[in-house]
Amino acid sequence: MNIIEVVSDTLRRDYLGCYGNSWVHTENLDRFAEESIIFDRAYVASFPTIPHRHDLFTGRYTFTYSGWTPLPRDEVILSQTLKQSGYTTMLIADTYHLIKNGYFFDRGFDGWQWIRGQEGDRYMTHTTNDSQNKKDVFGSQYLSNVSLRRFESDYFVAQTVATAEKWLELNYDRHDKWFLHIDSFDPHEPWNPPKWYTYMYDSECPEEVPGIAYVPDRARNASELSCEQLKHLRTLYAGEVTLVDRWIGRLLQKIEDLGLFEDTMIIFTSDHGTYLGEHGYIGKRPILYEEVAHIPLIIRPPDSLGCKAGRSSCIVQTPDLMPTILDLAEAKIPETVQGKTLLPIMKGEEGEEYNMALSTTGIFHQKVFPSVTVTTDKWCLHDFLSIDSKNKPELYNLTKDPAQTTNLFTENNVVVTELRAKIPGFLKKIRADEDIITEWTK
Numbered sequence: 001m002n003i004i005e006v007v008s009d010t011l012r013r014d015y016l017g018c019y020g021n022s023w024v025h026t027e028n029l030d031r032f033a034e035e036s037i038i039f040d041r042a043y044v045a046s047f048p049t050i051p052h053r054h055d056l057f058t059g060r061y062t063f064t065y066s067g068w069t070p071l072p073r074d075e076v077i078l079s080q081t082l083k084q085s086g087y088t089t090m091l092i093a094d095t096y097h098l099i100k101n102g103y104f105f106d107r108g109f110d111g112w113q114w115i116r117g118q119e120g121d122r123y124m125t126h127t128t129n130d131s132q133n134k135k136d137v138f139g140s141q142y143l144s145n146v147s148l149r150r151f152e153s154d155y156f157v158a159q160t161v162a163t164a165e166k167w168l169e170l171n172y173d174r175h176d177k178w179f180l181h182i183d184s185f186d187p188h189e190p191w192n193p194p195k196w197y198t199y200m201y202d203s204e205c206p207e208e209v210p211g212i213a214y215v216p217d218r219a220r221n222a223s224e225l226s227c228e229q230l231k232h233l234r235t236l237y238a239g240e241v242t243l244v245d246r247w248i249g250r251l252l253q254k255i256e257d258l259g260l261f262e263d264t265m266i267i268f269t270s271d272h273g274t275y276l277g278e279h280g281y282i283g284k285r286p287i288l289y290e291e292v293a294h295i296p297l298i299i300r301p302p303d304s305l306g307c308k309a310g311r312s313s314c315i316v317q318t319p320d321l322m323p324t325i326l327d328l329a330e331a332k333i334p335e336t337v338q339g340k341t342l343l344p345i346m347k348g349e350e351g352e353e354y355n356m357a358l359s360t361t362g363i364f365h366q367k368v369f370p371s372v373t374v375t376t377d378k379w380c381l382h383d384f385l386s387i388d389s390k391n392k393p394e395l396y397n398l399t400k401d402p403a404q405t406t407n408l409f410t411e412n413n414v415v416v417t418e419l420r421a422k423i424p425g426f427l428k429k430i431r432a433d434e435d436i437i438t439e440w441t442k
Contacts, residue, residue: 001302002172002264003179003325004255007056008244009049009095010188012273013042013296015241025200025242028249029268033298034309036266037346041315042297043357043375044272048284050097052271052318053105053183059322059337063360064432071104076334078322079108079179085331088175092164093183094156096121109181113167115159117145118185124148137209138190152194152243157186161247165254172258177329182251187240189213189274189283197239205235213282220282222275230277237276265328266300267321279404286361287382287394288373289404293359299324299346307346314345314353315375338430358426372440374419380404381419385439395419 013019016026018033019040046055046063054062057077066072079089091098091106094115098105106112116123124144135143152158164182171178191209198205213220213233222230248268255261273292275281284292297316301307305328319339326333327341340354357375370385378399384391395409395416409416424441 001304001328001330002177002260003267003328004182004264005180005267005321005325006182006248006251006269007095007184008187008248008268008270009183009185010272010274011241011244011270011296012237012291013270013294014273014291015238016296018298019296023201024238026245028245028252029298032248032252032266032268032300036298036300036309037307038311039297039299039316039342040311040313041357041377042269042295043293043315043317044288044295044359045317045319045357047272047288047292047359047361049095049271050103053098055318056271056321057105059319059326059334059339061317061319061338061358061430061432063362064427064430064436067362070102071107073104073107076336077108078325079181081326081331081334082179082329083108083110085326085329086177087329087331088171088178090167090171090178090180091183092160092167092180093185094118094160095183095185098183113163115156115163118142118156121145134208137213138192142190155186155194155243157184157244157247160184161251164251168254168258168260172260179325179329184244186244187237191233191236191240193236193239193243197242198235200242201238202231202235205232209233209236220275220285222277222280222282225277225282233282234276237274261300262303265302265305265325267325268296268298269318269321270295271318286371288359288361289382290380290398290402293357293373293375299342301346302328305347308348312345314342315355315357315377316340316342316345317354317357317359356422356426358423372423374422376419376422379415379419381409381416383420383423 015021015024017030018038044052045061046052050068051063054066058075082089089109091109091112096118099114120139120141126144128143128147130143274283275285275291278291279289320342323333323337323339323341324343327343355376359373362370372383374381380396380398382394384393393409394407395412396404397408424437427437427440
């Protein structure tokens, strides 16, 4: 049994047609979803990019002891566990953070390829003739890295998918079983897709982006942007999402051409979303509202498994993917793993289900951004270890208020108490250190 896992960074679930969007073109992913199990209640655990990959590669809720750090060498990880079960493993990524400065996310893979040039990757050195405003927005290093880009095939997601296609052509029938992890940084900012993708949504969309959107040393408050600038950003982001969809579509077509659907499980997901004016924010912020924490998760089981396509309302999280993959591979799930296998859910059987998700922006043991988001079937609580004028808890009824516009914290003491009581229990379940549990018990 083969496995392909695709992570598309910063992809909002509500920009996909299969999750209810009616205006962004994502026809390829929507067709893929029709043959898959769509998880409607999938949430991040650790946030953002690197902490999420820690969870993904270890099957653990690593926010209790790790953060934006290299992958520890003593972690029991997915690639090595699969290798021990006879799998050939391959990593293909343009996600700059996975490989840079010895982050070790290539550890355990038989092979890996890094598509160079994203963000501040020290890739090209020549200067460009771009305006100072454009350099301030995108960064001089990034502009140098993309200065030779002429065709759609030169864009990063296109290069990443093309590399994966070539690997599949060379390897799909050369190994008894294999695992391919594809990590695409798009549609992460900066949002600058080919102009024909933005023109799908606004034929008059200007090419220059508002500097406030990307410049890291300025407050990313939506109030500092005009309605036209916000519309512009959403148009650019939609264009990026459609660009990703088109190239994922090519990958799926290659998988079909090679006859791999029979014995290959395909996972498509993201690490988080982004704010595009919601709650007054642009980009990432410490509080994980639905636009960021609630992620797409679409799994197409192998045809040979006999699962029916459909939707699941079970609350699941990123650490569940490693045990799901190992369960399908009939590999032993290490005792270190804290997530749960989703195969019983995919088969329509009764399986262990969490009744809540716990997501966080911070590192618990260092008390950096000590905040959590607790999500249940009906409620969402944004809570803080230390409450002050800047950190005020928020409570939302997701059934009546999915956009989280009306804070019900002060009028629902019983609900708040019940949700707060779940935090220490959850931390105990994932075997967090006692001092962390004690802090949240207080």
